[in-house]
Amino acid sequence: MKVILIVDDNSTNLRTLGEMLRPFYRIRLADSGAEALRIVGSQPQPDLILLDVMMPGMDGYEVLRQLQADEATRYIPVIFVTALHDEDSELRGFELGAADFLQKPVRSAIALSRIRAQLDAKEVRDSLRKSNRTMVSQMEEGARQLEVAQMQLLQSEKMASIGQLSAGIAHEINNPIGFVASNLSALARYLQDLLAVAALCAENPGGRDAEAILADVRAHLRRIDFDFLREDVSGLVAETRDGVDRVRQIVADLKGFSHSGDSEWVWADVHAGLDSTLNIARNEFKYHCKLVKEYGELPHIRCIPSQLNQVFMNLVVNAAQAIEGEGQITVRTECTGDNSVQVSVSDTGSGIDPDKLSQIFEPFYTTKPVGKGTGLGLSLSWGIVERHGGSIKVLSEPGKGTTFNVRLPIDGPTGG
Ligand SMILES: Nc1ncnc2c1ncn2[C@@H]1O[C@H](COP(=O)(O)OP(=O)(O)O)[C@@H](O)[C@H]1O
Ligand SMILES: [Mg+2]
Structure with missing residues (x-):
């Protein structure tokens, strides 16, 4: 059974309207605007409100304004009940969002048919709103899934292209690693030769004098082609450093490229x-x-x-x-x-x-x-x-x- 809230500060009016509608609807009564708002906020929420305009304290306009301002109550149709035919207050009420007007004294047949019409319209609106909401959320869900699918496609294409490039990338990495390794063996040989010089000076097993040691060192340096070594070493070090940098750069680039999500x-x-x-x-x-x-x-x-x-x-x-x-x-x-x-x-x-x-x-x-x-x-x-x-x-x-x-x-x- 639909629930109707009747709001009127006059208890006779409240009672009469209540008796009139009680055979058809579940009735709730409020004798002030504040009481009306309290009831609207409690269960069962009314499906329709008959609202007196002229009330002490909070009048009907203010009640309607507050109902409209709240997402939970703005869809409840409100029928104003006015004492006399007053076009200004009707206009103002419609502007505020009133659904309809009834004039006092309220006649049963008219009231029932207007209420019926408003309740039917509300039912249609409610179901439209509900299917709208489902549609919107289905569309949002669809859009989300599409986005996920797109991201996955992007990612897999990226992976496929890295797959296709991988032989080339391996080559780009192996090449510097190859010459870094060969440079390192050359450098290790040079280091051995130079360590031998240090040993000649430091260990001096025969106890010879400085002149003799110097002659040995010079002979050794000639043997190992020191002039060439000196030139070569700095080149080898620079090249090795460059190779390591290249590998590091490629790995960093690859990481930047493949970064998922x-x-x-x-x-x-x-x-x-x-x-x-x-x-x-x-x-x-x-x-x-x-x-x-x-x-x-x-x-x-x-x-x-x-x-x-x-x-x-x-x-x-x-x-x-x-x-x-x-x-x-x-x-x-x-x-x-x-x-x-x-x-x-x-x-x-x-x-x-x-x-x-x-x-x-x-x-x-x-x-x-x-x-x-x-x-x-x-x-x-x-x-x-x-x-x-x-x-x-x-x-x-x-x-x-x-x-x-x-x-x-x-x-x-x-x-x-
Ligand atoms: N620079 C280009 N020169 C000639 N044809 C191209 C060029 N770029 C793209 N195409 C053509 O467009 C097609 C689609 O390119 P694309 O979407 O990158 O796919 P894929 O490269 O995997 O074939 C290619 O197969 C090729 O026929
Ligand atoms: Mg392509």
């Missing part, structure tokens, strides 16, 4: 990202392509660096793979007028047929054999750049080469 928006240096990406991908192009870097002056931009690096990686590896014989890859950066930066990756490779240009950004479109391409690179890059509020444009001439222009706003979005 990293989706923080930060102000970052685009050139640092490009350099570390080029470093990881070096083996893909260094034997057959000349790399030309034309970096302009760029401010830091707000971005998710690991995701941008993924875009750069795709473009550079695509460029390298598009070049069959010898060729050139040009990476150019510049500040464009519209508060954006542009990163261009150009190659002198095969180019793309005009009728294929619209397909290259589609997921799984690839012209490469299994193991070389997933067909996901450009579609994910598109998504990443879009999320950064930027755009990717491609210019290509079959047989001549291709340029990808990535435009990114400096003050990129922080959301999504």
